[in-house]
Amino acid sequence: xxxxxxxxxxxxxxxxxxxxxxxxxxxxxxxxxxxxxxxxxxxxxxxxxxxxxxxxxxxxxxxxxxxxxxxxxxxxxxxxxxxxxxxxxxxxxxxxxxxxxxxxxxxxxxxxxxxxxxxxxxxxxxxxxxxxxxxxxxxxxxxxxxxxxxxxxxxxxxxxxxxxxxxxxxxxxxxxxxxxxxxxxxxxxxxxxxxxxxxxxxxxxxxxxxxxxxxxxxxxxxxxxxxxxxxxxxxxxxxxxxxxxxxxxxxxxxxxxxxxxxxxxxxxx
Numbered sequence: 317x318x319x320x321x322x323x324x325x326x327x328x329x330x331x332x333x334x335x336x337x338x339x340x341x342x343x344x345x346x347x348x349x350x351x352x353x354x355x356x357x358x359x360x361x362x363x364x365x366x367x368x369x370x371x372x373x374x375x376x377x378x379x380x381x382x383x384x385x386x387x388x389x390x391x392x393x394x395x396x397x398x399x400x401x402x403x404x405x406x407x408x409x410x411x412x413x414x415x416x417x418x419x420x421x422x423x424x425x426x427x428x429x430x431x432x433x434x435x436x437x438x439x440x441x442x443x444x445x446x447x448x449x450x451x452x453x454x455x456x457x458x459x460x461x462x463x464x465x466x467x468x469x470x471x472x473x474x475x476x477x478x479x480x481x482x483x484x485x486x487x488x489x490x491x492x493x494x495x496x497x498x499x500x501x502x503x504x505x506x507x508x509x510x511x512x513x514x515x516x517x518x519x520x521x522x523x524x525x526x527x528x529x530x531x532x533x534x535x536x537x538x539x540x541x542x543x544x545x546x547x548x549x550x551x552x553x554x555x556x557x558x559x560x561x562x563x564x565x566x567x568x569x570x571x572x573x574x575x576x577x578x579x580x581x582x583x584x585x
Contacts, residue, residue, distance in 0.1 A: 331530060333374050334539030337547055339530065340370035345554050352562045362523050368414065368468060369475075369510055369527035373534070375418045376479035379425040380486075381538070389426070393419040395548050399555060406559070412466040415551070420460060421476040423453040428477065436488040471512040478509035503532050 347364020350357055382388040396415025403411045427450035434442040461470040468475070482501045484493040507528050514522045 329533035329535040331533045332535060332537045332539035333377055334541055334543050336370045336530065336534060337374050337543070340367045340374070341547065341550050341554075343367035343370070344551075348554065348558055352558050353565070358520070361520060365521060365523035366527045366530070368472070368513075369506075369524045370530065371414065372418070372421075372472070372475045372509075373479060373506060373527075373531050375421065376425065376476035377538075379422050379476065380429070380480055380483075385422075385426055389419060389422050391548070392422065395552065399552060402555070410464050412460075412464055414467045414472075417467050417472045418476060420457045420466070420473045424450065424457060424474070424477050425480075427453045432484060432487040436484070468513055469516055471509070471516045475506070475509040475513055478505040481505050499532075499534075499536075503528065506531065 343364050344367035346360050347367055350360025350364065354360055378388065379385075392415050396413055396419055400411060400413045400416055403413055427446060430446035431443060431450055434446050457473045458470055460466060461473060466473070479502055482497045482505060485497045507525070510524050510528070514524060
């Protein structure tokens with residue numbers, strides 16, 4: 317299903333999922349350059365506010381279209397845990413990065429998909445089990461977000477889930493439930509999710525709403541190029557390169573990190 321076009325409405329926009337991700341990568345790189353190398357140049361951070369919404373939207377599409385949900389989830393979780401471990405070590409405090417945020421989103425999205433699937437199949441037992449799984453997934457997300465520093469918090473976790481809240485047609489709905497699922501409805505739900513994120517973080521984060529016109533131009537297709545793993549490589553690679561540049565510009569930070577590493581292994585020995 318990853319390469320299929322969304323079957324819910326006839327979208328004519330010019331922007332594919334890959335294009336949205338590439339724009340998001342450029343915005344993320346700009347943001348992190350500003351954060352690490354030019355912290356007083358706020359325009360770089362402002363541009364960076366486009367990244368998270370675009371990644372969240374395309375992540376939501378991935379949750380729906382991927383056939384190998386477990387592999388998709390475990391890949392995202394593994395990369396997220398690896399990056400989070402490095403960031404936590406560098407910051408000296410537990411830090412769960414955006415891939416952990418989206419991994420939690422995936423649990424809720426998958427559970428919601430099952431609720432819809434079994435409900436419209438009139439399978440009472442599996443519907444009940446799926447509802448329990450959905451409640452458990454939401455509870456886990458809340459627990460993790462309260463107990464740890466998760467990027468964008470619970471509002472960020474729920475943001476990708478908003479994309480297909482109105483999608484009942486894919487599960488066999490007819491009548492009103494079939495008609496309410498349009499690209500406009502999805503953009504509206506997602507925009508409300510962005511408002512929730514902005515309310516929780518404030519100030520500069522409101523600029524994330526500038527991503528909405530780009531999302532409205534999404535044509536429902538993944539794109540022709542096979543870039544599935546490019547985005548993971550770019551995500552890890554840009555952190556590595558910027559971290560190296562930052563450590564060269566601030567050798568005292570590098571020395572502190574090395575000392576912390578030696579101390580960590582000394583305690584283990």
